[in-house]
Every structure is written in C-alpha cells, then in structure tokens.
Amino acid sequence: MDERVTGMPGATMTIPTTREIVRCVWARGEPDFRGVTDANAADRVLSGLLRAALDMLVYRKLAGRRDAIHMVAGDSHSYRRYATGNERAADGAVVLSHALGESTEEARQFGELVGVAPPFSSCRVIVLCLDGGYAVNRLELDPESRGGVSWYGPFDNGFFAEIATGFALLVTHLVANVFDDDDGTETFEESFQWVV
Numbered sequence: 001m002d003e004r005v006t007g008m009p010g011a012t013m014t015i016p017t018t019r020e021i022v023r024c025v026w027a028r029g030e031p032d033f034r035g036v037t038d039a040n041a042a043d044r045v046l047s048g049l050l051r052a053a054l055d056m057l058v059y060r061k062l063a064g065r066r067d068a069i070h071m072v073a074g075d076s077h078s079y080r081r082y083a084t085g086n087e088r089a090a091d092g093a094v095v096l097s098h099a100l101g102e103s104t105e106e107a108r109q110f111g112e113l114v115g116v117a118p119p120f121s122s123c124r125v126i127v128l129c130l131d132g133g134y135a136v137n138r139l140e141l142d143p144e145s146r147g148g149v150s151w152y153g154p155f156d157n158g159f160f161a162e163i164a165t166g167f168a169l170l171v172t173h174l175v176a177n178v179f180d181d182d183d184g185t186e187t188f189e190e191s192f193q194w195v196v
C-alpha cells in the first residue's frame with residue numbers, strides 16, 4: 001500500500017507501510033510518520049502493526065501463552081537495542097505486549113470453549129490520546145471482525161509517532177527474536193516474510 005498525502009503545494013508525503021516501518025526500525029533508522037495527519041490514517045497504520053504483531057505471535061508459537069509473551073516481549077530492555085528504542089517508545093511496546101498477552105490468552109480460552117480456532121486476529125485496541133498523554137487499552141475480542149486499532153481523542157502527530165514506534169519496536173523484536181546465538185540478522189530475514 002503506497003498511500004500519498006499532499007501537504008504544501010509540490011510536497012508529497014507517504015504513509016509508510018508496516019513492512020517499511022519494521023524494516024526501518026531494524027536498520028536503525030527512524031520511521032517517517034509525517035504523512036500520517038489524521039486519526040483515520042493513524043488507525044490504518046497502527047492496525048497494520050497490530051496485525052503484524054498478532055501474526056508474529058502465532059508464527060513464533062506464542063499466541064495463547066500469556067506468560068511466554070510476557071517473558072519474550074515484556075521487558076523494556078529488549079527494545080533499547082534499536083535506535084528508536086527510547087524510554088517512552090520502549091514503554092509503549094511493553095504496554096502493548098501485556099495487552100496482547102491478555103488478549104491472546106482470552107482468544108485461546110474462547111477457541112477451546114466454542115471448539116473453533118482461537119480468534120487471535122480479532123483483537124481490538126483503542127489508543128486514548130487526551131490531555132497531553134496517551135494510554136493503550138485493549139477492547140474485547142470480536143470474533144466476527146478483523147480486529148484493529150482505533151484512535152480516540154484529538155490527533156497529534158508527535159504522540160502518534162511515539163505510539164507507532166512502540167508498536168513497531170514490538171513487531172521488530174518479535175520478527176528478530178534471537179535463537180541459537182543468532183544476533184537477530186538471520187532470524188529477522190527469515191521471519192520478515194510474515195510481516196504483511
């Protein structure tokens with residue numbers, strides 16, 4: 001998805017795709033979110049990152065294992081190795097990982113209860129952006145929906161960039177989850193194909 005936003009005459013800014021954002025974080029760059037100028041675009045970008053995180057949890061066989069998610073993704077130190085992993089962004093990644101840990105456990109239990117595949121992809125998250133701060137809250141599972149993220153409150157690109165960077169740190173960490181003395185490079189390239 002190559003979405004372009006026109007600002008000043010002659011200037012065109014793009015809304016980055018999930019793959020572009022994750023690749024940028026991995027390459028020690030800082031994603032350019034200037035093209036995200038309203039809540040609707042924020043919803044789309046954050047929804048893409050959330051879905052990538054859920055896909056990676058399934059791929060890494062962590063979905064439905066709340067304690068394992070907390071162990072693998074619940075430590076802010078894990079995110080500090082990336083150039084964009086400042087304190088606020090790392091904290092955002094931890095908050096999202098805890099929300100997903102709870103959600104994936106509920107999805108697993110729901111699947112067992114009704115005898116269907118767990119609805120991991122139906123997780124909904126709301127980002128509350130009010131009074132100079134923000135919070136990330138998980139909403140209930142909706143097995144009939146594709147899930148996603150909703151932005152609530154006035155749109156602020158600075159807050160959005162912090163939140164999106166936190167989401168991206170979590171996804172990048174899950175993609176590059178290090179095994180067998182790999183520094184993350186081989187694991188990242190092997191797993192990046194799962195980011196859509």
